[in-house]
Amino acid sequence: MTRILVIGGGIAGTATALALHKAGFDVAVHEAHPDTAEDIGAFLTLASNGMRALAQLDASDAVTALGFPLRAMRVLDDQGAEMARVPLGEADDASLRYRCLRRGELNAALQAEALRRGIELSHGARLVSVQNGPGKVTARFADGGVATGDLLIGADGLNSAVRQSVAPGADPVYAGQSVFYGYTHSAPVAEETGHITMVRGSGAAVGYAVSPAGETYWFARVAGPALPADELAHPTPSRWRQRLVELLGKDATPAAGIVAASTDGIMATNATEIPPKTPWRSGRTLLIGDAAHAASPATGQGASMALEDAVILAKSLRDTPDPDSALALYEAHRRPRVEHNITASGEISRGTRPAPSRTGGAPSPRRPGDDTLTRQLDWDLDMNAVGGTAG
Secondary structure (H helix, E strand, O other): OOEEEEEOOOHHHHHHHHHHHHOOOEEEEEEOOOOOOOOOOOEEEEOHHHHHHHHHOOOHHHHHOOOEEEOEEEEEOOOOOEEEEEEOOOOOOHHHOEEEEEHHHHHHHHHHHHHHOOOEEEEOOOEEEEEEOOOOEEEEEOOOOEEEEOEEEEOOOOOOHHHHHHOOOOOOEEEEEEEEEEEEOOOOOOOOOOEEEEEEOOOOEEEEEEOOOOOEEEEEEEEOOOOOHHHHHOOOHHHHHHHHHHHHOOOOOOHHHHHHOOOOOOEEEEEEEOOOOOOOEEOOEEEOOHHHHOOOHHHOOHHHHHHHHHHHHHHHHHHOOOHHHHHHHHHHHHHHHHHHHHHHHHHHHHOOOOOOOOOOOOOOOOOOOHHHHHHHHOOOOOHHHOOOOOO
């Protein structure tokens, strides 16, 4: 049986382990973080394409127990007037509805599902080197541990250690916006749950959604210079809140009041991306998820794209006996789609493309490319029989 090492136990890595295990491979996950709590504060939305991928992994129940569904999106202008209200994704199918949830909770749920299925998962395993041999690949860790497999999958995120062995010097670049996240139970607006509101403000793009428990989840994307590394390493939530309230208060929208009502648990990051055409493969090593194709969060597709990666990689390896041909098949199907997302999301972040009329950027069932994606994700279809590439 083929032995596959997965470096990184986040969303991409754990989902890939679930997919590979379902496809019959012997898989082990090595995660640098000591537990599942990395990024537990931030939240994300899973779009219908991500939920479809989860269904193919038989993991829908584990995830729909978390967070809350989003059936629609409304868009406000900088005066608070409603510009549009549209359904999100495949809102009529409960298993495919957009879902808003905390990143750490999703990560923990996927890891728990992996352990339940008997998948080997180790924490505190920080990678220091990868050595490709003629028949095997070896990973060495900071604690002195060594693991050997037939293939190694780098799913270790934006600052991937595996990427340094595949594409030295291919580092993330700033995408033009800083992104802030927060929560409040005392937002000064009365909103129903089940939809997300996007505010096209004069100085920032803001999104917020209300949970069934009445907690408002919000984010703000602010164009300008990147936040200094020292400021991110030593967070100043109260200053960030004050800065955002002053910026958002210039508009007649609920955004400033929502941020003002938030606690000092406000989080911030810089939107970054991996440049298109960055190599993904070297010998028996492949990059997936953010390690390969991180995009700015403007289209909200990071987690959903990683879940797609997991299914399509496992199917490619399952359906193509030669590993090199399988990885080539995977890349041929994935690169056009994910690099389109990098470009589109980056253009939104830099202000050179209008924001999408629907959140997440995922194609609706009626848009070109979606039928191909559905076929790519269908577990029962051979990857070699799937024509074209999803856009």
